[in-house]
Amino acid sequence: MSNPILMTKLYLPASRPNTVSRSLLVRRISEGMEHGGKLTLVSAPAGYGKTTLLAEWLKTVNHECAWVSLDPGDNDPKRFLTYLITSLKTLSEEFFQEVSSLIESPRLPSPEVVATLLLNHLLHSGSLSVLVLDDYHVITNDYLHRTLEFMIENCPPSFHIVIVSRLDPPLPLGKWRVRSLLTEIRIDDLRFSDQEVAAFFSHTMQLDLKTAHIISLKTRTEGWIAGLQLAALSLRGREEQGIEEFINKFSGSHKFVIDYLFDEVFNQQADEIKEFLCNTAILNRMCADLCDDLSDRKDSKKILLNLEQRNLFLIPLDEERQWYRYHHLFADFLRTEIDEKQAAALHQKASKWYECNGYKTEATEHSLAAGDVEKAVQLIKAQTSQSIVRGDLYALIRWLDRLGDHFVREDGELCSTKACALFLLARIEDAYSYINDFKQIKNVDRLSQGRVKTLEAWLANIREDKMTMALAGEAIELMADQDPGLKVFALVALAQSLRSRGYLDKSTSAFREALSISRQFNYTLPLCTVTMDLVYNYYIQGDLQHAIHLCLDMLAGRETGDRPLPAAGILNIPLAVFYLESNQIKLAEESVLRGIEAGRRLAINDIFGGDGERTLSKIRFLQGHREDAIALIQKALDRSRSAGLPIVTLRYETVLADFKLAMDDIQWVEDWMLRNGLSLEGEITSLTEHSYLVCIRFLLAKQLWQEAGALLKKLEDFCRKGMRQGRLINILVLQAILNDLSGNSEGAKNKLRAAVGIAAPQNYRRSFLQEGKHILRMLPLVQDTAPDFVASLIADFRSELNLNDTTHVINPASGLAEPLSERELEVLGLIAAGLSNTDISGKLYISLGTVKWHANHIYAKLGVKNRTQAVNKAKELKII
Amino acid sequence: MNYEIIVSGHIDKRRFRGLAEIELEFLSGGETRITCREFDQASLHALINRIYDLGLTLQVVRRAEQDGYKK
Numbered sequence: 001m002s003n004p005i006l007m008t009k010l011y012l013p014a015s016r017p018n019t020v021s022r023s024l025l026v027r028r029i030s031e032g033m034e035h036g037g038k039l040t041l042v043s044a045p046a047g048y049g050k051t052t053l054l055a056e057w058l059k060t061v062n063h064e065c066a067w068v069s070l071d072p073g074d075n076d077p078k079r080f081l082t083y084l085i086t087s088l089k090t091l092s093e094e095f096f097q098e099v100s101s102l103i104e105s106p107r108l109p110s111p112e113v114v115a116t117l118l119l120n121h122l123l124h125s126g127s128l129s130v131l132v133l134d135d136y137h138v139i140t141n142d143y144l145h146r147t148l149e150f151m152i153e154n155c156p157p158s159f160h161i162v163i164v165s166r167l168d169p170p171l172p173l174g175k176w177r178v179r180s181l182l183t184e185i186r187i188d189d190l191r192f193s194d195q196e197v198a199a200f201f202s203h204t205m206q207l208d209l210k211t212a213h214i215i216s217l218k219t220r221t222e223g224w225i226a227g228l229q230l231a232a233l234s235l236r237g238r239e240e241q242g243i244e245e246f247i248n249k250f251s252g253s254h255k256f257v258i259d260y261l262f263d264e265v266f267n268q269q270a271d272e273i274k275e276f277l278c279n280t281a282i283l284n285r286m287c288a289d290l291c292d293d294l295s296d297r298k299d300s301k302k303i304l305l306n307l308e309q310r311n312l313f314l315i316p317l318d319e320e321r322q323w324y325r326y327h328h329l330f331a332d333f334l335r336t337e338i339d340e341k342q343a344a345a346l347h348q349k350a351s352k353w354y355e356c357n358g359y360k361t362e363a364t365e366h367s368l369a370a371g372d373v374e375k376a377v378q379l380i381k382a383q384t385s386q387s388i389v390r391g392d393l394y395a396l397i398r399w400l401d402r403l404g405d406h407f408v409r410e411d412g413e414l415c416s417t418k419a420c421a422l423f424l425l426a427r428i429e430d431a432y433s434y435i436n437d438f439k440q441i442k443n444v445d446r447l448s449q450g451r452v453k454t455l456e457a458w459l460a461n462i463r464e465d466k467m468t469m470a471l472a473g474e475a476i477e478l479m480a481d482q483d484p485g486l487k488v489f490a491l492v493a494l495a496q497s498l499r500s501r502g503y504l505d506k507s508t509s510a511f512r513e514a515l516s517i518s519r520q521f522n523y524t525l526p527l528c529t530v531t532m533d534l535v536y537n538y539y540i541q542g543d544l545q546h547a548i549h550l551c552l553d554m555l556a557g558r559e560t561g562d563r564p565l566p567a568a569g570i571l572n573i574p575l576a577v578f579y580l581e582s583n584q585i586k587l588a589e590e591s592v593l594r595g596i597e598a599g600r601r602l603a604i605n606d607i608f609g610g611d612g613e614r615t616l617s618k619i620r621f622l623q624g625h626r627e628d629a630i631a632l633i634q635k636a637l638d639r640s641r642s643a644g645l646p647i648v649t650l651r652y653e654t655v656l657a658d659f660k661l662a663m664d665d666i667q668w669v670e671d672w673m674l675r676n677g678l679s680l681e682g683e684i685t686s687l688t689e690h691s692y693l694v695c696i697r698f699l700l701a702k703q704l705w706q707e708a709g710a711l712l713k714k715l716e717d718f719c720r721k722g723m724r725q726g727r728l729i730n731i732l733v734l735q736a737i738l739n740d741l742s743g744n745s746e747g748a749k750n751k752l753r754a755a756v757g758i759a760a761p762q763n764y765r766r767s768f769l770q771e772g773k774h775i776l777r778m779l780p781l782v783q784d785t786a787p788d789f790v791a792s793l794i795a796d797f798r799s800e801l802n803l804n805d806t807t808h809v810i811n812p813a814s815g816l817a818e819p820l821s822e823r824e825l826e827v828l829g830l831i832a833a834g835l836s837n838t839d840i841s842g843k844l845y846i847s848l849g850t851v852k853w854h855a856n857h858i859y860a861k862l863g864v865k866n867r868t869q870a871v872n873k874a875k876e877l878k879i880i
Numbered sequence: 881m882n883y884e885i886i887v888s889g890h891i892d893k894r895r896f897r898g899l900a901e902i903e904l905e906f907l908s909g910g911e912t913r914i915t916c917r918e919f920d921q922a923s924l925h926a927l928i929n930r931i932y933d934l935g936l937t938l939q940v941v942r943r944a945e946q947d948g949y950k951k
Contacts, residue, residue: 045935166932224935254910256889258935332933336894 008285008317010087012067013055018204020196022049025185026057029162032183038155039176040162040183041169046329047226047258048190050164054132063160064129069317071284073361075141076394077108088118088131109601111143115150117601123156136165145170152176191223200225205232205311213243216251226329229311230261234268262333265312276303280326281334282346282369287323293353294346344370351375361395368402376403377414384417389485389523393421409437412444416451420486423455431455450478454490461493464647464687468497488514488526492533499537500686502722508537525602528554528567535574540686542725544578544762551575569598573612580615583765583796585622592616610636610648614655621659622800630659647687650676654691661697664823666853667846669698680711684718689727696734697771702853705742712738729755729767737774753782760786768793769800773818776801818861820879827854832871832880883924885914886940887931895934899927911939 029040042050058065066087074080108114122129139145149171152161163169176182192200197218201207209217221227231250235243246264253260266274279295280286291300304324307314313330317323326334335343347370355363360383367376380399387396400408400418408414419434438444438452453475460468472494479487495510511534518526531554538547550559551571557564572595579588596612613636621629633656640648653672660668673679678695682688692715699708712735719728732755739748752775759767768775776797783790820828830840841851859865862873874880890906896914900923903915916927931938 045932047935226935254890254906256891256912256934256936259889259892259895328933329935333895336897340898 006285008323009069009071009083010067011318012058012065013051014316014319016052019052019056020192020200020204022053022056022196025053025189026060028185028189029057029183030061033160035180036157037183038152038159038161038181039171040160040185041173042162042164042185042190043166043168044185044187044190045166046332047224047327048187049225050185050190051134053185053190054134054162054164058130058132061130065132066129067132067134069134070136070138072138073365073395075139075144076392076398077141077143077147078392078394080139080141080144081114084118084131088121108143111147112150113601115147115154119151119154119156119159122159129158130160130162132162132164134164136163136169137167139169142170152181190225192218192225192228193223194218197223197228200228201232205229205236207232207235209235209243213247216247220251221257224257226313226327227257227261229313230258230265233311234261234264258329258333262330266333266337273303273307276300277334278338278342279346281331281338282343283325283350285317285323285325289357290350290353294349344372346370348372348375351379355379364399368399373403373407377411380417381413384413384420385483385485388417388420388424388483389521393425396421397425409434410441412438412441412448415441416444416448419455420451423458428459446478446480447482450475450480450490451483451486453478454486454493457490457493461497462647464497464500464685466497466501468493469501472497484517484521485523488517488523488530491517492526492530495533499540502684502686502718502724504537504541504722504724508534508541511537524565525567528565528570531559532571532574535571535578539574539578539581540724540726542728542758542762542764544581544726544764548575548578548582551578567598567602570595570602572598573615576615576619577611580618581766582763583769585619588615589619592619610640610652614651617655621662626659626663630656633659650687650691654694657691657694658697661694661701664821664854666698666701666850669694670847670850673698680707680714684714689715689718693730693734700734700737700741702849703741703856705738708734708738709742725758726762726764729759729764732758733767733771733775736778737771740774740778748778749781752778753785756782756785756790760789763789765793765796769796773797773801820858820861824854824858824861825879827851828858828870828874829880831855831858831867832874881919881924882944883916883919884940884942884944885916885927885931885938886911887914887936887938888912889936891934891936896927896930899923899930902927915944 032040042053044050066084068074068083068087070080070083074083133148148161148163148169152171155161173182173184177184194215198211198214201209201214201217217228217231221231235246238246250260266277269277276291276295276297280291283290283294286304288301288304291304292298297303304314305321308316308321308324313327314324315327317325325331338346347366351363351366351370351372354360354366360379364376364379364383367379376399380396380403384396387393396417400414400421403414408418415434415438419431419438422428422434423431435452435455438448453471457468457471457475460471472490475490476487476494479490481487491510491514495507495514498504498507498510511530514526514530515534517523518530531550535547535550538544538550551574553559554568554571555564555575557568572591576588576592576595579585579591592612592615596616599612613632617629617632617636620626620632633652637649637652637656640652653676657669657672660666660672673695676691678688678691682692684692692711696708696711696715699711712731716728716731716735718724719731732751736748736751736755739745739751755768758764768779776794779790779794779797826844827840830843835843837848837851837855840846841848844851855867855870858870862870862877864870864873871880886907888911890910891904891912893902893904896902900916900919903917905913905915907913914927916924919927928938928941
């Protein structure tokens with residue numbers, strides 16, 4: 001938050017002496033809670049003593065309590081949650097750190113995620129506790145209603161929520177009523193009874209009245225407490241006869257109770273008090289210094305204390321009597337005593353005071369209320385950078401809306417601000433509309449131009465557009481150092497597109513710059529996300545160990561002072577990728593689960609292209625849970641396809657293609673390559689590199705040596721040009737296989753030797769393991785390059801292959817060194833049945849080439865040369 | 881659209897400051913008739929919210945005949 005938290009919103013209402021005890025209602029709330037109720041709803045119009053009732057209840061029950069007094073600004077989910085979390089901090093100390101990561105996320109996670117996290121903490125806090133949300137009727141944002149609904153539905157037994165509202169909230173009250181989860185206190189419950197009215201006059205207001213008078217006042221006010229209080233105030237100081245007169249006149253009048261009483265009370269006040277009340281009526285909260293400014297006095301402190309003592313609807317907001325507010329009803333009436341011109345002047349003064357005292361939000365609100373567009377614009381512009389970085393976007397958009405859309409679209413700075421805010425809330429279409437309007441505006445400042453260029457660069461980067469680099473470069477130059485927050489965005493777009501085009505060194509230095517700005521300005525979320533990008537660069541570069549250590553440092557908080565950042569959990573995702581590469585499957589699994597959860601909380605898994613889900617499915621596949629792995633990818637694919645993310649889709653499909661290849665579904669892979677235009681002529685980028693590695697495995701399987709060689713050469717050039725040493729290992733390993741298969745055993749050895757040379761010091765292992773037995777056979781030949789590494793790699797191979805064998809369907813009696821796969825058994829069965837290759841291809845819906853390829857594998861495994869021998873051998877081994 | 885609203889109590893016009901223009905008429909039974917001319921739904925709801933916030937009891941809300949319709 002760019003503004004200090006107003007602690008006064010979180011104070012329990014100060015208790016006032018001599019209030020009428022409402023023990024019946026207090027007992028009803030307590031009983032509801034004891035009988036398993038989750039929610040107490042106190043719903044009645046202003047002036048029925050809702051807040052006072054709750055204050056009394058909390059004093060008698062002695063529970064730990066969090067209290068939030070809401071105002072319309074709390075419809076911003078970030079602001080609402082900030083206050084909610086701050087209030088709940090009184091329950092649990094560690095709470096704040098973890099949940100605040102939610103608030104720093106550019107996009108809010110689903111209400112269920114937020115609610116679950118809050119509930120988990122409440123569950124751990126142990127003791128019985130209560131959350132009171134006062135003035136809930138000001139909340140109109142459905143996101144918050146849904147968060148609360150989920151919290152109430154899943155509330156632990158030790159927790160209770162109280163909603164105080166003038167209106168029934170849009171929650172499933174009927175359902176909860178039937179399930180006895182709800183205690184309701186409504187207008188008829190809150191009206192003062194005869195006894196309560198009597199107690200109120202004698203005890204609270206120290207007035208000695210006749211019973212008949214009391215009854216007549218009660219009838220006239222219908223037990224409405226605010227009315228009774230006003231009546232008591234006008235009765236004070238009257239003689240017996242005056243009381244008689246007042247009550248008769250009041251009872252006989254048709255005038256609306258509060259109109260009548262308010263005029264009576266207001267007109268009784270000394271002129272200076274009247275003036276003070278009018279001058280301060282526009283304030284939602286007030287302290288003596290602020291009142292001094294608005295009323296041109298120096299003794300506001302004294303007046304405030306005096307008003308409070310006289311029960312003049314002034315409510316203290318803290319125990320120190322620093323901040324107060326008027327009762328809503330009273331403030332509404334006071335405000336009608338001043339005209340619009342006066343009100344504007346007062347708002348202007350209030351804005352100035354708030355600005356001088358560092359409350360920028362309030363200053364802006366008051367300047368908008370004053371209609372002081374110039375000042376409001378100045379204040380909004382001064383807060384833009386901070387608001388964007390902190391993700392304080394709802395308030396920003398609300399202010400801009402109040403200025404009028406037309407006005408915003410014609411002001412370069414405001415128009416660019418609106419585009420940024422919408423963009424960061426993922427309202428891309430809306431953002432485009434402001435970007436387009438921005439381009440029509442003449443004479444815009446460089447900073448605004450830079451901001452819009454940053455958005456354009458980011459959007460181009462999402463599409464993997466070649467324009468990204470140019471746009472980001474321009475953006476950085478235009479903004480200079482005036483908006484470090486957006487500069488980080490521009491640098492990240494630049495760095496990612498540099499990486500994609502193979503300029504790894506330049507990419508790394510751009511990431512480093514983004515990181516150092518984030519560190520300097522303490523942008524905690526970018527610190528984590530940029531580090532995530534950077535460690536992938538190290539990994540590609542061949543610096544696996546450095547990448548692992550940086551992740552571990554961030555997770556332990558060593559990089560950022562003494563404690564980890566709230567969002568650091570996402571670094572578990574790259575860490576899992578690296579553990580998997582080092583063949584530490586168990587560690588990889590633990591990390592990836594933690595990372596996916598952290599990303600889910602921050603609602604950024606999609607933005608990062610599903611690295612977590614991909615890694616998890618690879619792990620599941622390795623563990624032999626092939627169906628789970630495929631289901632996982634399939635689900636992720638459905639999501640990314642329906643979200644229209646072609647790049648993420650290709651990444652998921654690449655993993656799926658690898659699985660299909662391992663399961664001999666050659667046809668699927670061939671179709672996939674065709675569909676995505678993955679051919680020798682295609683362009684190699686950081687993104688397509690992975691897909692092309694799968695293509696090479698496919699070409700090798702089809703024994704298309706020449707094509708595989710040509711493609712490998714292209715990939716090798718891309719890697720060497722971009723210093724991608726880590727990726728080069730994959731290429732060299734595949735080249736070794738190709739050489740071996742095509743009879744060049746010396747070449748194979750050299751390639752494998754080179755791969756081992758790069759891999760051994762950094763412990764890259766999966767790059768070898770994933771290519772299977774071919775490599776295992778060759779490894780002993782290059783053991784001299786790195787004896788320990790190669791020995792342990794061979795050990796890894798052995799244990800992995802044993803594990804995998806159990807997942808194949810084999811006949812244990814067959815005595816084959818290498819068992820036939822399911823598909824091969826199927827093909828063999830059809831061969832034995834006398835079908836031709838063409839018939840088989842028709843029957844299994846695979847190409848003729850694929851049938852031949854399967855047949856060749858079968859012959860090799862059975863050690864035979866043709867169909868007849870294969871059928872005989874298979875019968876001999878009792879495979880068919 | 882024209883609307884007619886009746887609330888209990890005779891209410892001062894000041895209480896509706898800042899809203900769209902209305903006419904008040906005090907009825908002998910102690911109610912106030914509020915006439916709203918050419919109100920759209922937004923203005924009507926703003927008025928009803930204000931009535932609620934003031935703690936007034938709402939008795940009747942109905943659509944009144946359009947002036948033009950009568951002629």
